[in-house]
Amino acid sequence: MTVIDARVDQRLIHGIVVNQWNSKxxxxxxxxxxxxxxxxxxxxxxxxxxxxxxxxxxxxxxxKAIKNFSNGNYDAQKVFVIVKEPETLIRLMDSGVExxxxxxxxxxxxxxxxxxxxxxxxxxxxxxxxxxIESRGVPIRIQYVPENSSIxxxxxxxxxxxx
Numbered sequence: 177m178t179v180i181d182a183r184v185d186q187r188l189i190h191g192i193v194v195n196q197w198n199s200k201x202x203x204x205x206x207x208x209x210x211x212x213x214x215x216x217x218x219x220x221x222x223x224x225x226x227x228x229x230x231x232x233x234x235x236x237x238x239x240k241a242i243k244n245f246s247n248g249n250y251d252a253q254k255v256f257v258i259v260k261e262p263e264t265l266i267r268l269m270d271s272g273v274e275x276x277x278x279x280x281x282x283x284x285x286x287x288x289x290x291x292x293x294x295x296x297x298x299x300x301x302x303x304x305x306x307x308x309i310e311s312r313g314v315p316i317r318i319q320y321v322p323e324n325s326s327i328x329x330x331x332x333x334x335x336x337x338x339x
Contacts (some may be wrong), residue, residue, distance in 0.1 A: 178250065179274060182257040182265055185281035188213065189223040189233075192281075192321055193258065198228050200322035203256035205232040209241045209264050238264055242271040262305035269312060278309060278316045280329065288339045292332040293318050300338040 180201055185193065188208050198206075206227065213219050214237040227233040232253070236244070244250065245268070257275070259265060265275055280296045283289070289297035296318055298306070306329055310316050316329035 178252075178254050179257050179276060180254045181277055181279060182259065182275050183279045183281045184259055184262055184265070184283060186260050186284050187282050188258055188260065189226055191226070194226045194228050196321050196323075197256065198231070201256055202254065203231060204253040205234060205250060205255045207241065207250075207255050207257050208233070208235040209238055209257060209259050209268070210235070211237045211264075213260075214240070238267050242268065242273070245273045246271065262302055262309060265309055266305055269309070269314075275309070275314050278306070278314055278329075279326075280306075280316065280318045281320060290336050290338050292336055293327065295320050296332070298333070298338060303333060303338050 180203060183193070183197070188210065189206065194206070208214075208223065214235055220235045223235055224233055234244075257265075257268070262278070265278060269275055283296045283298060283302070285291055285297040289299045291297045306316055310329065317326035318329065318332050319326040
């Protein structure tokens with residue numbers, strides 16, 4: 177299993193991911209793991225149009241991702257995992273997938289979420305899930321684009337209350 181990074185980004189695949197993060201990480205495969213989007217052919221097709229040349233792209237649900245990782249399907253690839261929710265990463269980790277780091281990209285400001293940076297707002301469940309990931313030794317950072325300095329998750333949530 178060669179996950180090189182994981183990103184929580186509610187937009188999933190967009191220009192910043194396929195251009196700037198692709199240049200920085202050089203993944204062999206973009207892996208979008210989402211239980212809703214993976215069953216929407218039109219959205220999957222539009223995401224695939226942005227796939228950089230020379231890379232693969234999987235848009236699959238969590239169970240299929242777990243099965244594919246367990247079967248060694250990606251052992252020879254550098255995989256960049258992209259999810260909407262931190263809970264998905266916990267499910268992957270519970271199945272034995274090693275996540276070396278988590279980047280919080282875009283998490284929309286919505287009712288019930290507290291803004292912790294320009295592009296990241298979280299609710300209490302998301303904070304709890306991220307703390308669980310961090311407790312397993314996985315560093316979590318906020319970094320919109322590679323050129324930005326990263327901000328640690330712990331520093332970003334300090335002095336905030338969550339609903």
